[in-house]
Amino acid sequence: MTQLPPETRAWLGSVGFSVSNDRVWLEALTHGSFNGARSDSDEADYQRLEFLGDRVLGLAIAGWLYHDSASREGRLSQRLNALVSGASCARIARAIGASSHMRLGKQAREDGGADSDNILGDVMEALIGASFLDNGYEATREVIYRLWHGELSGDVGKAKHPKSALQEWAAGNQRAMPRYEVTERSGPDHAARFTVRVSVHNVGTAHGTASSKGEAEKRAAQAFLEEFG
Known part of the structure; x- marks a missing residue:
């Protein structure tokens, strides 16, 4: 036809x-x-x-x-x-x-x-x-x-949590899901500092540092999007 x-x-x-x-x-x-x-x-x-x-x-x-x-x-x-x-x-x-x-x-x-x-x-x-x-x-x-x-x-792609935005980016670009890893912990318990590395296979890595693991992951995801997104 x-x-x-x-x-x-x-x-x-x-x-x-x-x-x-x-x-x-x-x-x-x-x-x-x-x-x-x-x-x-x-x-x-x-x-x-x-x-x-x-x-x-x-x-x-x-x-x-x-x-x-x-x-x-x-x-x-x-x-x-x-x-x-x-x-x-x-x-x-x-x-x-x-x-x-x-x-x-x-x-x-x-x-x-x-x-x-x-x-x-x-x-x-x-x-x-x-x-x-x-x-x-x-x-x-x-x-x-x-x-x-x-x-x-609408709100598609706006003001999303960086970890959610990174996961969506990875899925939309047919990449592996992001992996987070604590690479450094310093300071006493009441003032701890965490450094987290996020990586996407065959794309790259980025780091974030904060006073909690969750916030460090968020900053790492944001850094990744700014560099590779």
Whole structure:
């Protein structure tokens, strides 16, 4: 199939996308389990478009945050990572009804793929990639701003406890969960000082020092986000 079903074309238009090239939109909605997505087929799954859409989404949201906020880079990165995370993309995809139009193999659908956060998030990014190819960056950016309006105007990624923010950052960037370790304890019990190291595998480490282990972990997480986030 190289033409969109009429109901899918109507749905895409209803959520703000403009469709000229049917093939790219079919690709964006096609999971690898679908029987048309084969290496010897004219059709493909959404993986390449997901890669592209992830970058377009990141640029659009980064631009919005830069112009909307005077926050320092660490704070901007924290919020950006939350807004473009797989969880955020899945929420948007679910809200606009993407699951009804995704092309999944029989087993993947029976296994709950139509309501999978991973698949929904990937498809949302692929749709953004398709829009970029079919309509260009500016038109796609405006669709992103409309679809993400609630997330952008809400509290997503704002003022979270640094440990929670770091955990969300790690999950959103498909990294291992942060590990905390007390590396030094000094002073008497009534005036103890703790130094904690937080590390994320294949990313880096940061340290925090405070009068309690919990506060030292918090400071370490904040230092990590400011350096690597």
